[in-house]
Amino acid sequence: MRSYIGTQEVLDAVEFEELALGFDDLPAGIDRDLFRGPLDPEAPEERAAREDVAREALAELRERGAGGDEVAAWDALYAEALTRTVPFLRAAARTGRSARTGEAA
Template sequence: MRTYIGHQQVVGSEEFEELALGIDRELFLGVEDETGEGRAARQAAARDVLADLVAQGAAGDEVAAWDALYAEALTRTVPLLRSSARSVRVPGAGEAA
């Protein structure tokens, strides 16, 4: 079965999310293990996209205005670290005796 959003065929779940929401979440959230240089480039691109969305929203594009609000909220979100990436010791959570 094929899935389409508008005239665009969706190939994978990430593409579905991007097409459905209108923005690439990874651009605003970041990715695990990105370098400092990569982070700076991603954040610069995210600022440019956000500025474009805000301008489109101010010009009357309601969808772009909502996308701008969502994108701005994503930039303020702190991604949770994966539990496998760090070791956290919780008292009383050891093996059952």
């Protein structure tokens, strides 16, 4: 079965998310890792630079959203949610655990 968003055929889950949430509209080179950070440890200088760029991109999305661009407003909300996932992901990576470990999994 094929999936389409608009006239674009969706080939994988990442592409579906990008097309559905409008992340194709973000400036070139910006992706989810910009907002959530890598799972692997990063140098303090790299983290500071990434967070600076993420803040600028988020400010731009908010500004466009306030100007009436609904897709940019949703992108800003999504990016903000990604920034809140960082502590959990890093904690899981440090301990070597995944979200699916334990008796309930």
